[in-house]
Amino acid sequence: MLNIYFGDMPEAVYNTAVYFKNTYRDKWITSELGVKMIKDVDKSDVVSANLIESPVLGPIPPTQLSGGVKTLILIANDRSNIFNASTCGNNCAKWILEIARIEAQHRRKVVINLRHMMDFGDGTFKIKVLNNNRIATNMIELLEAGGEYV
Amino acid sequence: MKGIQNVRVSNRKTDYRFELYRNITVVRGDSGTGKTTLYDMINAYTRNGTQSGVQIASSKPCVALEDIDWKNQLRNTSNSIIFIDEGAKFAASEEFAHEIKQTDNYYVFFIREDLHQLPYSVDEIYEIKTSRKYHTFSRIYQKNEVNIYSLTPVNAVINYDTLLTEDSKAGYTFYKHYLSDSGKICVSANGKSSIYRWLLEHRNDKVCVIADGAAFGAEMDKIMQLQQKYPENITICLPESFEWMILKSGLIKDNEVFDVLAEPSRNIESKEFFSWEQFFTHFLIHKTKDTYMAYSKSELNTYYTVHENAEKIAAVIVLRK
Numbered sequence: 114m115l116n117i118y119f120g121d122m123p124e125a126v127y128n129t130a131v132y133f134k135n136t137y138r139d140k141w142i143t144s145e146l147g148v149k150m151i152k153d154v155d156k157s158d159v160v161s162a163n164l165i166e167s168p169v170l171g172p173i174p175p176t177q178l179s180g181g182v183k184t185l186i187l188i189a190n191d192r193s194n195i196f197n198a199s200t201c202g203n204n205c206a207k208w209i210l211e212i213a214r215i216e217a218q219h220r221r222k223v224v225i226n227l228r229h230m231m232d233f234g235d236g237t238f239k240i241k242v243l244n245n246n247r248i249a250t251n252m253i254e255l256l257e258a259g260g261e262y263v
Numbered sequence: 264m265k266g267i268q269n270v271r272v273s274n275r276k277t278d279y280r281f282e283l284y285r286n287i288t289v290v291r292g293d294s295g296t297g298k299t300t301l302y303d304m305i306n307a308y309t310r311n312g313t314q315s316g317v318q319i320a321s322s323k324p325c326v327a328l329e330d331i332d333w334k335n336q337l338r339n340t341s342n343s344i345i346f347i348d349e350g351a352k353f354a355a356s357e358e359f360a361h362e363i364k365q366t367d368n369y370y371v372f373f374i375r376e377d378l379h380q381l382p383y384s385v386d387e388i389y390e391i392k393t394s395r396k397y398h399t400f401s402r403i404y405q406k407n408e409v410n411i412y413s414l415t416p417v418n419a420v421i422n423y424d425t426l427l428t429e430d431s432k433a434g435y436t437f438y439k440h441y442l443s444d445s446g447k448i449c450v451s452a453n454g455k456s457s458i459y460r461w462l463l464e465h466r467n468d469k470v471c472v473i474a475d476g477a478a479f480g481a482e483m484d485k486i487m488q489l490q491q492k493y494p495e496n497i498t499i500c501l502p503e504s505f506e507w508m509i510l511k512s513g514l515i516k517d518n519e520v521f522d523v524l525a526e527p528s529r530n531i532e533s534k535e536f537f538s539w540e541q542f543f544t545h546f547l548i549h550k551t552k553d554t555y556m557a558y559s560k561s562e563l564n565t566y567y568t569v570h571e572n573a574e575k576i577a578a579v580i581v582l583r584k
Contacts (some may be wrong), residue, residue, distance in 0.1 A: 116297075120264070125462045127350070128330070128350035128351075128352065129350075129353045130299070130349075130350055131350060131509045132531065154293075154294050154336060155294070155295040156295065157481055163549065169276065169277060169297065169300075169393070170276055170277070170300065171276060177300075178296075179294045179295040179296075179299060180294060180349055180409070181294020181295060181298050182294060182295065195392070199348050199349075199375045199376045200291035200294075200350075202291070202292055202294035202295075202296075202375070203293060204293040205292055205294050221384075228355070228375075228376035229375045229376050229377050229484055229485075230484060230485040230490060232486055242565075252488070254494050256463070256489055256492070257463055257486065260459055260461065260463070260489070261460060263377055263485065
């Protein structure tokens with residue numbers, strides 16, 4: 114289950130790009146999940162830990178990945194912090210759910226902070242809105258449970 | 264600043280071309296579409312000028328606002344286009360809104376967070392579209408000829424049982440009077456921030472929301488998501504403002520009104536008016552002052568509720584009883 118706190122959350126890392134730049138590890142980029150997320154969201158191929166082939170920009174370092182992918186990589190790998198996932202577009206939503214699913218297999222919970230209403234699609238999911246502890250299983254329920262906080 | 268600003272930002276690998284119509288523009292959309300790349304290019308140019316290798320073609324200086332010392336940077340920047348990236352936490356603050364009010368800059372935000380302190384238009388929310396190395400801004404919300412908004416193509420006719428207005432004063436008085444004896448209900452949400460909750464609580468009613476599009480940007484994302492879930496029940500109609508509708512109706516026969524409505528960007532100075540909504544209110548009051556049409560936002564002149572005149576105003580958005 115994914116946990117979301119909507120609205121201002123002072124303890125959450127707001128500028129995820131800066132945090133990523135100073136903390137990411139090579140293995141986060143080359144992990145199976147990292148490679149898949151970078152390919153899907155940024156349409157880019159991981160060549161090595163320090164080199165990514167972007168169709169638009171050519172060869173780039175990990176620090177030039179999109180803000181969304183950087184945040185996804187942080188959510189997947191840094192369990193000591195909560196991150197501002199409003200740096201992620203709707204095309205990152207399925208990956209946030211996937212990270213929560215993977216972490217749940219290891220009995221770990223994923224918490225993110227959203228300052229806008231991300232569209233998690235037409236499918237079903239399990240998201241707990243931490244502002245009021247309500248659980249949403251689809252977008253209508255999530256709009257109802259969390260929409261007022263953003 | 265006023266006028267449409269044409270901007271081109273390029274380097275050897277990427278080329279962004281876009282137009283800015285008002286003082287506040289918001290760029291959001293999917294990740295990986297090039298927002299940060301554009302900001303980084305402008306930031307490099309801000310620091311190093313032409314020696315950055317970035318080329319900027321714009322009649323106004325383009326400046327990237329940095330996180331640190333943003334207040335000083337703002338106070339020393341005028342008549343410029345200022346770009347703000349998503350890492351700027353201050354952008355959503357009341358303090359920031361206060362600082363940029365009455366400045367003559369245009370502002371471009373690369374931020375998904377709903378900026379409730381800023382009165383930005385639903386028409387100035389964009390995503391970046393890419394074709395090979397070329398990038399441009401594309402409006403996220405589509406509207407038809409009568410200002411009904413959707414994420415998909417929409418019908419021209421408003422079908423509703425309840426009309427929900429953002430306004431609780433002149434606009435609400437107008438719609439309530441217009442719909443009297445029609446069998447339809449007119450309700451005021453008492454402010455744009457209450458519309459979302461009202462719609463959730465009445466999701467099975469056929470509701471038409473009428474709000475001021477010129478300053479509804481921060482509410483738009485979640486309300487359009489709700490509309491998508493209940494497309495048969497919720498219609499979102501966002502004229503610039505109620506005062507714009509009166510000006511547009513033709514009731515005030517004045518060449519300046521015609522000229523201003525034809526090209527608002529050329530006529531609205533951002534330093535004087537934080538949003539076009541404020542301008543249209545000021546303009547209508549000015550144009551009708553000391554006449555039988557004298558407009559007041561707090562109390563609606565009965566001239567505007569006379570049957571023939573009310574029909575002309577309602578026709579601007581093809582509102583039917």
